[in-house]
Amino acid sequence: MRKIASAFLALLLATLLGTAANPNPGYARVISAGHVEGVLPDGSAYVMDVPTNWNGTVLLYSHGYVPDGASNPARNAPSEAVRTALLDAGYAQIGSAYPETGWVVEGAMPAQLGTLNEFQARFGVARRTIAWGTSMGGMITTGFAERHGRFFDGTIAMCGLEQGSVANWNNALDTLFAIRTLLAPGSTAPLVRLPDQATAIASAAELTAALDVAQTSPQGRARIALAAALRNTPAWTNPAQPEPDANDHDTAQRNQFGALRQFLQTGLTWRQEAEAHASGNMSWNTGVDYARMLANSAIRKQVEAHYRQSGLSLRDDLAALAAAPRITADPAAVAYMIRNISFTGGLTTPMMSIHTTGDPQVPVQTEQAYAEAVTDAGRSRLLRQAYVHRAGHCTFTAGEMLAAVRTLEHRISTGQWPDTGPLTLNRLAEEWDPAATHDYVTYSPGPYPRPFHLHR
Incomplete structure (x- = not known):
């Protein structure tokens, strides 16, 4: 994984400094040898966890929508179960709270890249860097895959707004x-x-x-x-x-x-x-x-x-x-909203997306909208989509999410996608999380009601 280019960082830090909102910006506090909490110059709190047996991979997690006035702590994993399982397996995990709440895509992407830069400055350049996220964070992750893929070896969008803003x-x-x-x-x-x-x-x-x-x-x-x-x-x-x-x-x-x-x-x-x-x-x-x-x-x-x-x-x-x-x-x-953020389908790094079939908040047809955009852009080889037969928004088991990590890692290591069928994904999920019931299925969503493709 290449270090973030200095010219881009200069622009990024200038943006962050120009919008400073925290009374004590830019601080970092080492809680333990591998756990760091801090605040970026734009006021975004961040958190980092690096296990003693770090395997060289870092996952940058982008969280979902937080309404104005709601609690907004820094998060570096979709759940505590996922965070613990990944730490035990040797993965580093980082993430920020973003500079504010609401529809904060514009500030979220620089804050997340700023968090990655802080990680590199403290722990060194990772052997492998993966961006992943849930809900609005899945959309942010897709933005990374299209616009900033040079900083990531691969991305995972989970229950994301893949239709774009x-x-x-x-x-x-x-x-x-x-x-x-x-x-x-x-x-x-x-x-x-x-x-x-x-x-x-x-x-x-x-x-x-x-x-x-x-x-x-x-x-x-x-x-x-x-x-x-x-x-x-x-x-x-x-x-x-x-x-x-x-x-x-x-x-x-x-x-x-x-x-x-x-x-x-x-x-x-x-x-x-x-x-x-x-x-x-x-x-x-x-x-x-x-x-x-x-x-x-x-x-x-x-x-x-x-x-x-x-x-x-x-x-x-x-x-x-x-x-x-x-x-x-x-x-x-x-x-x-086009800038923050809508999609061309022009993936620049491999991406895997997963979605539940019964999602009432972000209907599964959003995945079809993005698949069409990627196909039209000629980048289908970089995308794989998988579906979990379950109701609810982002209601994946820990094993189902971790199976996506393993699948993407295989793609990064070999340059080829492995089998992404439900039998394989459920087996991987069970290896990570044997106590839960996993339900990847063969599924093809219908058309999204009103897609908006920037390349058309």
Whole structure:
């Protein structure tokens, strides 16, 4: 692994120093021989763990979204179980808290690279450097794979927003737009250009109340299913509950209702945080054909069954969506989200991604969006994707995550991908974590509802 170029570091440190926010920036405290905690010049706390039997590999972990006001400690692993297993196996692990909370992709990437530089200054250049992350951290990791691959031997994106920022916020708008149009006709609850958290909370409360009322009638449940289909919200959303049978549309709809209810609690408040970073509205639905979007949805048949049962006309509701006043974006805010961060598919280092099939927060179809981008960019040889048959967001076992590490290491060592089929991955997961049940499966996600590819 090459050391980070001095010219890039000079620019990076200038950026960090220019945004210093910590009263005691730039300090490091050695807690024990291999455990270091510190603060970068931009105020980002970081943590490093290096075992006495270090094998020469360091993993840079990027964590997921932290809402404004929430606790935000530095993290260097997806879980304590994973951190302990990797330390026992000789891996060094590092990571930062990022300089602030909310949609902080712009500051997160320099902070993470700054953490890697601090590690190199203290412990030397690693034999092998791997970036990995979960949720928004998976998206950040994909950004490293496309934009800063020269600093990494490989990357692992787990449950990531692989559709990129613009597509993410666009598709979130689609669901909000359908809920307001079909369940709260006449509502003026703002969906974009939210000036403050109070406005976002009030809008979410109004739409949640409409959602709750709709759930009490067959007609309302059909419309909720339609809104869920535009986001590809899965039928199975909670790993603590059994997976519904393929034709159990009622249970599927109840699960989707719960997922949409949770989505409303965060979809608008997080959007307001993101709009504050972008200085405007970064999403639009002008020109969007919602009938076509439904036709490509993984749960289209469920929606059609609910409409038949309700007696409503699906065609009429799709016409209502088509006729409703559309929302335009602010070009500068879109440009901000392209920078922070949307994808070309132009991988510059090997990447493995893993995703649960029943993810209600970041639907699994995001992986298809990224696979299309990578294929169009001619970089498919650098990407492998694998799927775990489980509900929930980032609900991997420790063994499933560690199996991805082993698989990527084989690719780095040999220049060739090993078998990434479910039997092999489950065997690797069991070797790491024999007490858990692992469930990699053969799976091919459907199309993402509204992809946004920079190369097109």
